[in-house]
Amino acid sequence: MTKPHPSVELIVTNGTILTMDPAQPRIEDGAVAISEGRIVEIGPAAVFAGRPAARRIDARGGIVMPGLVNCHTHAAMTCFRGIADDLPLETWLNEHIFPAEAELDADAVYWGTLLACAEMIRSGTTCFCDMYLFEESVARAAKDACMRAVVGEVLYDFPSPNYGPIEEGFAYTRQMAARWKDDPLVSVAVEPHSPYLCGPSLLEEAARISSEAGIPLIVHVAETRAEVERSLGERGLTPVQYLAEVGALSERLLACHCVWLDERDIELLYQFGVKVAHNPESNMKLASGIAPVPEMLDAGICVGLGTDGCASNNDLDLFGEMDTAAKLHKVNTLDPTVVDAEQVLKMATCNGARALGLSAVTGSLTPGKRADLIVVDTDRPHLTPMYNPVSHLVYAARGSDVSTVVIDGKPVMEDRRLLTLDLEEIRNAVSAIARRVRRR
Amino acid sequence: MTKPHPSVELIVTNGTILTMDPAQPRIEDGAVAISEGRIVEIGPAAVFAGRPAARRIDARGGIVMPGLVNCHTHAAMTCFRGIADDLPLETWLNEHIFPAEAELDADAVYWGTLLACAEMIRSGTTCFCDMYLFEESVARAAKDACMRAVVGEVLYDFPSPNYGPIEEGFAYTRQMAARWKDDPLVSVAVEPHSPYLCGPSLLEEAARISSEAGIPLIVHVAETRAEVERSLGERGLTPVQYLAEVGALSERLLACHCVWLDERDIELLYQFGVKVAHNPESNMKLASGIAPVPEMLDAGICVGLGTDGCASNNDLDLFGEMDTAAKLHKVNTLDPTVVDAEQVLKMATCNGARALGLSAVTGSLTPGKRADLIVVDTDRPHLTPMYNPVSHLVYAARGSDVSTVVIDGKPVMEDRRLLTLDLEEIRNAVSAIARRVRRR
Numbered sequence: 001m002t003k004p005h006p007s008v009e010l011i012v013t014n015g016t017i018l019t020m021d022p023a024q025p026r027i028e029d030g031a032v033a034i035s036e037g038r039i040v041e042i043g044p045a046a047v048f049a050g051r052p053a054a055r056r057i058d059a060r061g062g063i064v065m066p067g068l069v070n071c072h073t074h075a076a077m078t079c080f081r082g083i084a085d086d087l088p089l090e091t092w093l094n095e096h097i098f099p100a101e102a103e104l105d106a107d108a109v110y111w112g113t114l115l116a117c118a119e120m121i122r123s124g125t126t127c128f129c130d131m132y133l134f135e136e137s138v139a140r141a142a143k144d145a146c147m148r149a150v151v152g153e154v155l156y157d158f159p160s161p162n163y164g165p166i167e168e169g170f171a172y173t174r175q176m177a178a179r180w181k182d183d184p185l186v187s188v189a190v191e192p193h194s195p196y197l198c199g200p201s202l203l204e205e206a207a208r209i210s211s212e213a214g215i216p217l218i219v220h221v222a223e224t225r226a227e228v229e230r231s232l233g234e235r236g237l238t239p240v241q242y243l244a245e246v247g248a249l250s251e252r253l254l255a256c257h258c259v260w261l262d263e264r265d266i267e268l269l270y271q272f273g274v275k276v277a278h279n280p281e282s283n284m285k286l287a288s289g290i291a292p293v294p295e296m297l298d299a300g301i302c303v304g305l306g307t308d309g310c311a312s313n314n315d316l317d318l319f320g321e322m323d324t325a326a327k328l329h330k331v332n333t334l335d336p337t338v339v340d341a342e343q344v345l346k347m348a349t350c351n352g353a354r355a356l357g358l359s360a361v362t363g364s365l366t367p368g369k370r371a372d373l374i375v376v377d378t379d380r381p382h383l384t385p386m387y388n389p390v391s392h393l394v395y396a397a398r399g400s401d402v403s404t405v406v407i408d409g410k411p412v413m414e415d416r417r418l419l420t421l422d423l424e425e426i427r428n429a430v431s432a433i434a435r436r437v438r439r440r
Numbered sequence: 441m442t443k444p445h446p447s448v449e450l451i452v453t454n455g456t457i458l459t460m461d462p463a464q465p466r467i468e469d470g471a472v473a474i475s476e477g478r479i480v481e482i483g484p485a486a487v488f489a490g491r492p493a494a495r496r497i498d499a500r501g502g503i504v505m506p507g508l509v510n511c512h513t514h515a516a517m518t519c520f521r522g523i524a525d526d527l528p529l530e531t532w533l534n535e536h537i538f539p540a541e542a543e544l545d546a547d548a549v550y551w552g553t554l555l556a557c558a559e560m561i562r563s564g565t566t567c568f569c570d571m572y573l574f575e576e577s578v579a580r581a582a583k584d585a586c587m588r589a590v591v592g593e594v595l596y597d598f599p600s601p602n603y604g605p606i607e608e609g610f611a612y613t614r615q616m617a618a619r620w621k622d623d624p625l626v627s628v629a630v631e632p633h634s635p636y637l638c639g640p641s642l643l644e645e646a647a648r649i650s651s652e653a654g655i656p657l658i659v660h661v662a663e664t665r666a667e668v669e670r671s672l673g674e675r676g677l678t679p680v681q682y683l684a685e686v687g688a689l690s691e692r693l694l695a696c697h698c699v700w701l702d703e704r705d706i707e708l709l710y711q712f713g714v715k716v717a718h719n720p721e722s723n724m725k726l727a728s729g730i731a732p733v734p735e736m737l738d739a740g741i742c743v744g745l746g747t748d749g750c751a752s753n754n755d756l757d758l759f760g761e762m763d764t765a766a767k768l769h770k771v772n773t774l775d776p777t778v779v780d781a782e783q784v785l786k787m788a789t790c791n792g793a794r795a796l797g798l799s800a801v802t803g804s805l806t807p808g809k810r811a812d813l814i815v816v817d818t819d820r821p822h823l824t825p826m827y828n829p830v831s832h833l834v835y836a837a838r839g840s841d842v843s844t845v846v847i848d849g850k851p852v853m854e855d856r857r858l859l860t861l862d863l864e865e866i867r868n869a870v871s872a873i874a875r876r877v878r879r880r
Contacts, residue, residue, distance in 0.1 A: 081827075082831035085831050085835060086766075122821060285766070310822075326526075328768075331727055331728070395753070431824070
């Protein structure tokens, strides 16, 4: 007989447990016990029926699964959602996004990120990876929302509205990394924008900080065909080859987008253990292209899923992103068997966590990991009947089906009520930012 | 001064009115007055403030817009959602869908369609066009749900589990057309399955019935490359050319899918005033291909939007379908300006209604048309702030943001509560069907 854990804080019970852990993939009528923010035990609900616990959450027959991991976003761009669409990339950036971003400051980024956290929690995301300006504000917002986050100040060779010259950017990154080192929720990455905005010395120094601090290095790579053509023209190297040359390829590197890769690029990414963040909806909306995800998966590359910023999506709902990811590669290859539902669910959970260097922490319901989990309410017309939970999660569920969210053992949404955020306050703050943007 | 309409039944007020009628596209703080199921007046909310009405609905600052039109579905396939995915088309059909469909009868189709109606109403669809077996059950379900529907029994050259030989199929169609002729909600179409399952005499007779009764002719056309190759091999004609040869092309024809068209096909469709139902998510999931929608729109063809059956989607949410339609063609052409949000919104509303021959009835908020409208609740994190309602509807909103639905002047959902359907009863009936299917 197993001795019950003495001090169980929370039991989530009465659901189909989908762990995303191959050791024990599914329990039909199960429960998850949480103590000190960690998953301590998973088993049949009956086993936990008489077990004492400070708090119980009834999943009411829904699906209990790991919280989703958004591997690439610019959270505070909630402030600019829908400001301009359906435009050529240059027009969109130069005439709309860049002028709007001139209105940003640390305060605006804080409120925009809180709004993003509200949207992400409501749609089942428990962990996000951010790249933007004023990232100390992003860290504070994630912490206040009680969300897990990997944050990193965007670095490039021209002066930043936040830190000024690049030397200060490195200092800002090192200081953030030190400040958040032992935080249970927030961790820091080094985030040079892209091979086209970062020269060799910037990338070398960024890779050095990543290596010394043992933290992720996160870069936009090969997002558009124009970027690759320019890189070939200027350096005779693809963006991936350029990153290899400056020593930036490693298993700590998360390469975002990777839309335009050749076979050699894929081979390089695999050899160095580089992880990839796939952002299909943003790549579609900006007409960037379709990333070779089936080829990357075949090569053995770890691919996570991201929404990108919601000015180019325009939402942060990973359920929609999973649906799109599963379908896009089928039509692109004219093969309905590629990138199946199970693979996509892994991209949005365990593989996403691995891509962020957090596979010991989150991404699956595994005893010992931090308790980041969600309950999907399946008592809905569009999820009735249910032959296969994995199919429903990828092809039929929407973010709005998430009823309860627990992060680091703490309930942050219960029965669709947000517990850590004051929506009224956030809306008022972001509406004031939007008025400033509109006046511009 | 305008004389107020004497007997206003319902006023929907306090919303941004998006009419989809070029005569008066938008009213910022407006109201819609409804009498005897028709829109009688649209104007500023202040004008209607003191106006007597039997009932008022407060849109609470949300978007009031025409109900969405789903131009192509097989509603009762809700019974098979998620039964099999990620398979080659032949395996999926022969080993999963066809055996499951052997469990269908008139009763199962009735309950499966009611479940679909619940999902469609909840996600803002007020009108759907159906092709399946036992369509009299679909008509009854739509009527009971109080949804607008165009229904048609699927016709092909082999015996049907419903009507038997094709002669009986024509009789069944004629009888249905006569029975529902004056119904305010349900109308009937002639629906030969496809050029590959229907010989010339079937198609000629179907076109004759359509012409004599003045009702739509609805056919699956050029859905897969294999279909086109077989048609060229067997007849030396594309599916569209074959339909032209048998006299099936006319402005009453709704051609569903139209994925594999050549320039001459597009020209023929335009010349004959044929309408097209575009089903991007089904085409993606089944790896059928990407329809040349920008080319069809450029040619002047009326294109509506459909979800197809939810076994190949796997939902009936037109908000998701709009999002996908807008993005898919951008990435396919590498041009972010094609198929913009406004065009997609037209596809899902006024152009969808036109495609079904219902442009005098529904598809826009126009005085004189039947009152099919929805309220989209914009007081949500993912719709805050709002720079542009059209962008939000296509790129950020989800079906779950619809709070209120009025069809033919009658509220069928208010504050997310379904008013015409008993979900418990529907779920029990469909669960029993699913148990039969599972046993097989």
